[in-house]
Amino acid sequence: MIVLTNHEGGVGIDTTARDLAAGVGALDAVEAGVRMVEDDPSIRSVGYNSWPNILGQVELDAAVMDGATLRSGAIGGLIGFKNPVSVARAVMERLPHEILVGAGAARFASEIGAETAENLSEASRDTWQRGLKEWLSPRERQAFPDIALTALCQRATDPEYQKDTTVFLAIDGAGDMASAVSTSGWAWKYPGRLGDSPIIGAGSYADGAYGACACTHTGEMTIRAATSRSVVLYLKMGLTLEDALYEAGRDLKRLRGGLLRGVAIHAIDAKGAHRVASFGEAKGVEYWVWEDGMTHPERRVAIHLDV
Numbered sequence: 001m002i003v004l005t006n007h008e009g010g011v012g013i014d015t016t017a018r019d020l021a022a023g024v025g026a027l028d029a030v031e032a033g034v035r036m037v038e039d040d041p042s043i044r045s046v047g048y049n050s051w052p053n054i055l056g057q058v059e060l061d062a063a064v065m066d067g068a069t070l071r072s073g074a075i076g077g078l079i080g081f082k083n084p085v086s087v088a089r090a091v092m093e094r095l096p097h098e099i100l101v102g103a104g105a106a107r108f109a110s111e112i113g114a115e116t117a118e119n120l121s122e123a124s125r126d127t128w129q130r131g132l133k134e135w136l137s138p139r140e141r142q143a144f145p146d147i148a149l150t151a152l153c154q155r156a157t158d159p160e161y162q163k164d165t166t167v168f169l170a171i172d173g174a175g176d177m178a179s180a181v182s183t184s185g186w187a188w189k190y191p192g193r194l195g196d197s198p199i200i201g202a203g204s205y206a207d208g209a210y211g212a213c214a215c216t217h218t219g220e221m222t223i224r225a226a227t228s229r230s231v232v233l234y235l236k237m238g239l240t241l242e243d244a245l246y247e248a249g250r251d252l253k254r255l256r257g258g259l260l261r262g263v264a265i266h267a268i269d270a271k272g273a274h275r276v277a278s279f280g281e282a283k284g285v286e287y288w289v290w291e292d293g294m295t296h297p298e299r300r301v302a303i304h305l306d307v
């Protein structure tokens with residue numbers, strides 16, 4: 001058994017590890033861990049109290065993948081619901097589809113009775129409104145929101161340099177593997193922007209025969225390199241876990257343009273080994289792991305990939 005999660009996942013890893021130790025399946029356990037992060041207001045890049053898009057709407061992305069069946073479920077740009085990861089799981093289990101976005105995702109969430117929530121907190125609204133005062137010209141202020149947003153999105157500076165996500169990967173006692181991810185994406189993003197989290201193969205992938213992978217930070221990069229699927233494919237081709245990460249890192253480095261600094265790749269293989277590698281954070285990106293034999297989850301530092 002193993003659970004691997006990123007820094008933000010620290011608030012959920014106890015739940016996931018305890019569930020696995022009690023015999024809960026990997027998919028249930030990773031969903032439970034992500035829900036803890038979505039509910040935690042101190043985490044500003046996932047769920048409640050995260051940063052909105054440039055129009056002040058919190059649009060949430062999430063996905064799950066079952067490594068036993070290779071089924072996945074994802075939602076993108078979901079507004080007004082508390083636990084997007086559970087809506088993503090319901091897409092997998094209740095529809096013959098893999099991804100729903102926007103109004104369709106919200107309609108489906110209502111239909112299945114998902115709990116509603118106003119995820120824009122007062123604190124986030126205040127920061128957004130203060131930002132608008134700086135970013136908008138007097139004329140734009142008069143006309144907002146009926147203005148072109150393209151240039152505004154370039155001017156709007158991210159409050160925490162955040163394009164982060166929470167990611168959970170696990171293998172349960174029966175050897176089944178699953179992944180789950182959730183995020184509010186890029187602060188002040190253009191409405192409708194999807195990151196890598198709802199794109200299976202980019203932000204996450206799980207194949208019980210070989211391994212699972214999930215990425216954090218700028219999804220625009222891992223979408224272009226199909227990073228999560230690539231890591232699992234490199235494992236299938238016989239690379240070691242560490243070599244699979246370095247190879248996926250080389251794929252990312254070949255991309256011209258975009259923001260690679262901060263991107264982190266989290267992966268486990270079918271034997272339950274794990275590696276995390278990240279680009280360009282001077283002090284090293286931290287992550288959490290819990291494995292058989294540990295009494296509590298441990299915080300570790302990722303391998304550093306040069307930018």
Ligand code: GLY
Nearest residue numbers: 185195217218219
């Ligand atoms: N990795 C999260 C995002 O780009 O939205």
